[in-house]
Amino acid sequence: MRRSSQIFDLIIGVGLIGVSGFAMLYFLVNERFEWIPEQVLELARDPEILKRPPAKKCSECHKIIYEAWKDSRHSISWTSETFIEASENRSKEKCLPCHIPQSVQGEKPSPRMDLRDEGIYCVSCHFIDNKMQGPYDLLAPPHPTFRNPDYVRSNFCGSCHQKTFKEWKATNVEDTCQDCHMPRKKSRLTQKAGFNLLHKKRWVGDHRFLHGEIKEKDVVMEPGWEENFFIISLKNQTIPHFVPTADNGDPRLYLYIKFFNEAGEEVDNAKEIIAPQQETALPYNKKMRYRYRLFDKIIKAEVQLKYQPAWSKEKSTLRTETVFR
Amino acid sequence: MSFLRILLIAAAFIFIGILPVHAKDMIVKEPPKSLSKYYPPESKQPKWIQQMHKMSTHFGGIFVNLKEKDYENVDVHADRLVEEYKKTSEMVPEWEDYFDIKAVEAFAAAAKTHDIAKAGKESGGLGKTCGKCHAEQEISVWAKFHWPSFHKIKVTDPISEKEVEFDDYMGSISTSFKGVTVNFGEGQYGRAAKALKVFKSRYMELKSTCSKCHATQDVKRFYVGQDADTSFAGLSQELNSEKPNPEKFWKNIGLLGKTGCKHCHLVHRTNSFIQKVWEQ
Structure with a gap:
């Protein structure tokens, strides 16, 4: 009887330690990741990610975003039949910067030499100045991610959609490109088993880059x-x-x-x-x-x-x- | 073989040998297929023109540095020029004979004496090899690889809404234009007005066609811009009036021809003719 009580106490104790350990980790990962020593983080870094990998590599963690992007026109910007025909078998120089951008950062990008079939992919928009960037500062152990407010501003999309950006600017409407074409919902940024629980839900934009339907009211x-x-x-x-x-x-x-x-x-x-x-x-x-x-x-x-x-x-x-x- | 015949053949050779190459003798011949691998879509970058720029930069770099007495960089450019020249000579086998490795080496050696007069003198031999190839091939290369092809452009005819070849579309525009002018000339103003709607629609479609190559609005407005709008408005006004004024009508037709059709034809037709011959 006494022995079973001891086992029960042990389970409770281990459980409490586990829960508080998890809570502490959750707090650290989401709120105070700057407290974690860089030497510890180094152990979790994946150097391959910082070598401009294909989108499939990103999908190992960001499954939902990857699948949405796969459905988008951005993912087929280099491979779509319409583009191949209109660009004379991809030989028209004017098409290249925005159909295979090296790095999108507020002005017309340069075309890239590698991974052209990926079109406008994760790296084009999120790997800027040799670091991963997005709308949030994140721990993201495999790759530190830095907040850049441009990700929720229209001028980011205006890098390529320059004419549309100018048209929008002239309207003085506050809703940004992202408000309509990347509607946000609360979701986890990673779907990798285990890691997903460590990350709190955040507002994540729809990476299908929705093309609005024209309705009667429009x-x-x-x-x-x-x-x-x-x-x-x-x-x-x-x-x-x-x-x-x-x-x-x-x-x-x-x-x-x-x-x-x-x-x-x-x-x-x-x-x-x-x-x-x-x-x-x-x-x-x-x-x-x-x-x-x-x-x-x-x-x-x-x-x-x-x-x-x-x-x-x-x-x-x-x-x-x-x-x- | 008779003595006279030999004399005639020898005279012909001498005559041909001394005959200078004039522009009127130019033959615009399609560049060899092997060059295609140095231009998109076969190559990711226009490597051939990049190679030309490299050689030109090193050639220019020698004289810039000789003038600045930066002899270390003169030597660097001289070595790089020889290297790039040799590399270029191997890129298009059909054009191998344009290159003279001895000439580039002699020029590089002269440059390395750091005597600008010597370098200038030796550059002539090398310059001739470049000049010969440019005189015979440069127009062809630009026509083939630097100008997008009109004959690959497809246009959606706004009337039939079918995609047609560019040349056929130009034919349709011309036909609908004649529908306006011929009917007006015959005093059939109602028919001319209907033909004008078709012609205008086809003409304005060219804005989309221009956009297939031109990225800026100003370029297409040069051809199909304010002048075209003014002309069409004037033509429409005349044809919808009770008694059209022929003077105003023909003035607007002339304006359209001069500012739209002629502008585009002057810029684009020569190259389009060259490409068409090659593609036939």
């Missing part, structure tokens, strides 16, 4: 008639840059209008190509007006708005409307 369409003219206006009401936008890609909105007479016959039609490269994209919060002279007696117009992203030849219908006179 682009407001107002059709109408005026003597022998059909008028239609489009207003980008919610997206704080031009729609569509691109520095070098060619995404487009197509506005189709068909005109019908009393007999229900289509007698005329019109089309607008709304595209950044043609300087016809929709600016933020400004009504764009299109006017068509009608040569016949028209009683009805059918309007359709379609969207084609830069990387696809397919169009998706955003809106269809029939307007009677």
Whole structure:
């Protein structure tokens, strides 16, 4: 009886020591990692990580971020068919800096020579000036990570998306690129068994770099008639840059209008190509007006708005409307 | 073989030998395939032009340092020039004969005497080897490897929404332009107005086409910019008026031709013609 009580006490004791040890470690790792001597940390360092490794290496710990990135356009910036075709088999110099950036840091990067199939990968954005950087100061034993506030600022994305950055800046809207395209949720930065428990949850951005869908509330369409003219206006009401936008890609909105007479016959039609490269994209919060002279007696117009992203030849219908006179 | 025949052949050789190479004799011949491995996409970097820059820098470096009496660096550049020259001579086997290793070595030796006059004199022999290759090959190399190819550009025709070859697209623009001018000339203003919509749409599509190579807005605005907008607005105004004014109409057509079509054709067509011949 006495012996079993001693074993029980021992278990409780070991448990308490374990829990308080873990709590102390958790506190140290997350709050006071500067207390840990550098000599101790050296034992946990992985020098390979500081040699610009492929993304797969990063996935050993950052599984969730890696998988999100794998789903993104950034991960196929060098390998996508659209890019290969548009860049004349990757020979156009103007494409290289942003499709295979060496190091992204607020200005147009230089193209890199190695690991080109990785596209815009972990190292391009997080390994700057020979050290790992991100939105937080972190212990991260295999590689110390230093906080750089630019990771939550639009100018970081503006290194490559320069035109879009300028458009956004002109709107004076506070929401940054990351707010919309990298929405944050509380998550652990590492998924490596054991280590994940040591790291507290933080706000982590979605590394799929979401490409926002254009909804009805985003682009407001107002059709109408005026003597022998059909008028239609489009207003980008919610997206704080031009729609569509691109520095070098060619995404487009197509506005189709068909005109019908009393007999229900289509007698005329019109089309607008709304595209950044043609300087016809929709600016933020400004009504764009299109006017068509009608040569016949028209009683009805059918309007359709379609969207084609830069990387696809397919169009998706955003809106269809029939307007009677 | 008769004496006269031998005399004629000998005279021909002498004549050809002394005949200087003039620009009018230039043959723009496609560069050898072996050069492709020194340019993208086969190479990650444009290694051939980089090699040219290296040699040019060392050649220039010798004279810069001779003038500054920095003889240590004269010797460094002389050695590096010989090294790079030899390396270059082995890069394109078809062009091996352009190189004269004795000439580069003689120049390097003269440079190492640190006598600028001697170096200048010996540079002539080496310069001739560079000059001969440049005279015969430089235009071809630039046309082939430094200018993107128009014939690989595909354009989405805004009317059919089909992707077409660049040359075919130019044909479509030309046809739709004639739809405007021919109908206007015949007094068919309604048809001209409809043709103008098609022509304008195709013309404006060129902004996207320019963007396939040009990264800055200003470049494409040089071709399809404010002048084009003004011309199209003027043409549209005339064709939508009750009684179009021919003088204003043709003035705008002329403006469009001079500031848009002609600007682009002057800059791009020569090279495009060269590439087209090679690609056929």
